[in-house]
Amino acid sequence: MAPLKVQLLLTGNELMAGDVTDTNSVVIAQSLKEIGVEVARKVTIGDDVSMLITEIRLMSEQADVLIINGGLGPTVDDLTAYALAEATSTKLALHPDAQAHLNSWSIKRGAELNKANLKQAMLPDNSDVIPNEIGSAVGFSTTFNKCKIYCTPGVPHELILMLSDSIIPSVSELMSDTPNYLIKRFQVYGLGESSLQMFVDTHLPNWPEEIELGFRAKSPFVELKLTTRTITGKKLLPEWTQRIHQLLGAHILEEINSQERDMAEHILELLANKGLTITTAESCTGGLIASLITSIANASQSFEAGFVTYSNQIKSEIIDVAPSTLVQYGAVSKEVAEEMARGALKKSKADIVIAVTGIAGPSGGSKEKPVGSVWIAWGSADQLKSAYFCIKGSRKNFQQTVANRSLDLIRRLLLNNSELPFYMK
Numbered sequence: 001m002a003p004l005k006v007q008l009l010l011t012g013n014e015l016m017a018g019d020v021t022d023t024n025s026v027v028i029a030q031s032l033k034e035i036g037v038e039v040a041r042k043v044t045i046g047d048d049v050s051m052l053i054t055e056i057r058l059m060s061e062q063a064d065v066l067i068i069n070g071g072l073g074p075t076v077d078d079l080t081a082y083a084l085a086e087a088t089s090t091k092l093a094l095h096p097d098a099q100a101h102l103n104s105w106s107i108k109r110g111a112e113l114n115k116a117n118l119k120q121a122m123l124p125d126n127s128d129v130i131p132n133e134i135g136s137a138v139g140f141s142t143t144f145n146k147c148k149i150y151c152t153p154g155v156p157h158e159l160i161l162m163l164s165d166s167i168i169p170s171v172s173e174l175m176s177d178t179p180n181y182l183i184k185r186f187q188v189y190g191l192g193e194s195s196l197q198m199f200v201d202t203h204l205p206n207w208p209e210e211i212e213l214g215f216r217a218k219s220p221f222v223e224l225k226l227t228t229r230t231i232t233g234k235k236l237l238p239e240w241t242q243r244i245h246q247l248l249g250a251h252i253l254e255e256i257n258s259q260e261r262d263m264a265e266h267i268l269e270l271l272a273n274k275g276l277t278i279t280t281a282e283s284c285t286g287g288l289i290a291s292l293i294t295s296i297a298n299a300s301q302s303f304e305a306g307f308v309t310y311s312n313q314i315k316s317e318i319i320d321v322a323p324s325t326l327v328q329y330g331a332v333s334k335e336v337a338e339e340m341a342r343g344a345l346k347k348s349k350a351d352i353v354i355a356v357t358g359i360a361g362p363s364g365g366s367k368e369k370p371v372g373s374v375w376i377a378w379g380s381a382d383q384l385k386s387a388y389f390c391i392k393g394s395r396k397n398f399q400q401t402v403a404n405r406s407l408d409l410i411r412r413l414l415l416n417n418s419e420l421p422f423y424m425k
Contacts, residue, residue: 003229004175006032007063008042009055011070011080012154016046024069024159028152031163034259035172036183036227037065047071052083060087060147065171070154072137074116080151081140085124088144095123098138105136130166134158139166148174182234184226184241185256188248189263189408190421193217196224203247208236220263220404223256224248250417263407264292264299270414271302271352278410279350280306281319281340283331284358284374288403304350309340319343330369332357334386337375345381352413354378354406360395374402378409385409387424 008028014020022044029039043059045051052071059066071080085092098121106113120137123129130139130150135158141150150167152159175181188196193215200213207213210233214225224244228237245252253266271278280290290306293299307319312331315321320343321336329335341355358374365371370390377386387409391401405423412421 003181004037004065004171005063006037006039006065006067006171007059008039009052009059009066009068010042010044011047011052011068013046013077015044015070024154024156027156027160028067028069028163031168032171035168035175036181037171037175047077047079049079049083049086052079053087056084056087056144056149060145060149063147065174066147066149067167068149068151069159070152072120072139072151072153074119074136078119081123084127084142084149084151088124088142090125092122093125094118095121095127095129095140097129098123098140101129101132101138102136130162132158133161133165141170181229182227182237184237186224186226186244186248187253187256187260188222188224188251189220189253189404190251190423191222193222195422196222200224200244200247204240204243208233208240210236211240218260220400221253221260223260224252249419250412250415251421253411262292262296263404263411264296266411267407267414268293268296268299268302270411274414276351276414277302277304277348278352278354279304279344279348281344281353281355282306282308283310283315283340283356284360285356285399285403286310288399289354289356289406292403292407305344305348307340307344307347315340319347332359332369332373332375334375334377334388337377337386338384341377341379341384341386342381352378352380352410353384354410356402356406358398358402360398362395372398374398376402376406376409378406379413383413385413389423 008025010022010025015022025042043055045055068080071078081092102113102117102121117136123140124142127140127142130141132138135153135155137153139152139162152162191199197215210228210230212227216223228234282289287306287308293303309315309318312326316323319340321339325335325339337355337357341353344355345353355377356374359365359369359371361371372390372392374389374391375386377384379385391398
């Protein structure tokens, strides 16, 4: 059976004028993706009744699901309910559930329900209310041209709650007619999108046509997706999932079942499970690695300290890098990175360390040590490793790559995985 066809219709002059950035379509698309549904088409138009009516009629003929966002407020330029009624040749009527919601909303705020607000209870005949636990405007749904239409508010936090509580479960029920629809999503680190596709194509050339392969870059990761919609594909999926695991090994961080996790979240989970603590000593990343770790709730259970030692003098004074080492080998060197690591371990008394020293650019490089050069040291006092990389690109890209690569190397260490990642081959 064909996948569910979903389209989005966003409305508002503020969107067309650029006064408001469209983040709602991203939220909707990501929420749908969690249940294996992708948006096929998105249209944004201003507060124009005739255009809204035309688009609703057209999109309802093309899609199984149409989500309309915006235009549910109390003012004259909020036109969604009227446009939907016109498009579906129905009338607007006072919906008792929507009116009860407005009455309750007004009482809670000690306000009197006025005529403008009551407009939000005028809904197309035969529509069902979608509860709004936060705002005054309820959402509503109806069916037209065999297309399920959901109308949602433009206020982002109201939309998010409505999606999770009502719309996504409803769309999931629509998918119940496709019992062979299954999707496996994997979070991959260490290969780019095109490199990952070529690697899979090369090593698994007999990939079955019943299982669709998909790739999506979401820095610093790539999402690898396996989708089946047939009985045969459903039977083959476990075998080919296992082959993907065997092929990619530790490049797969996890199978994504809900919200994707950052690299630091994976590290903190592993540290907590092993009862270990970590420290960082950073030069070229300026504290970014420590920031990524401490941005996660409860990081204090596993994170001891972070040292930002930008100058040579501070490297010596704070984490005991010998001045002679700096003179002999230079700040960007294996020897300095390892001394930074040992010094941070000693000062913090942590179990695990990441130390980085490099040239972020755009200037400061040399023939021997070009811009993008970095030494990373990682591990424990008894098992300290180091590696050189040259990471080209902008200063921001360099710092982000160094930070995530460092965390990935720690992840592999904590997993006792000795396999070389692709970025070290």
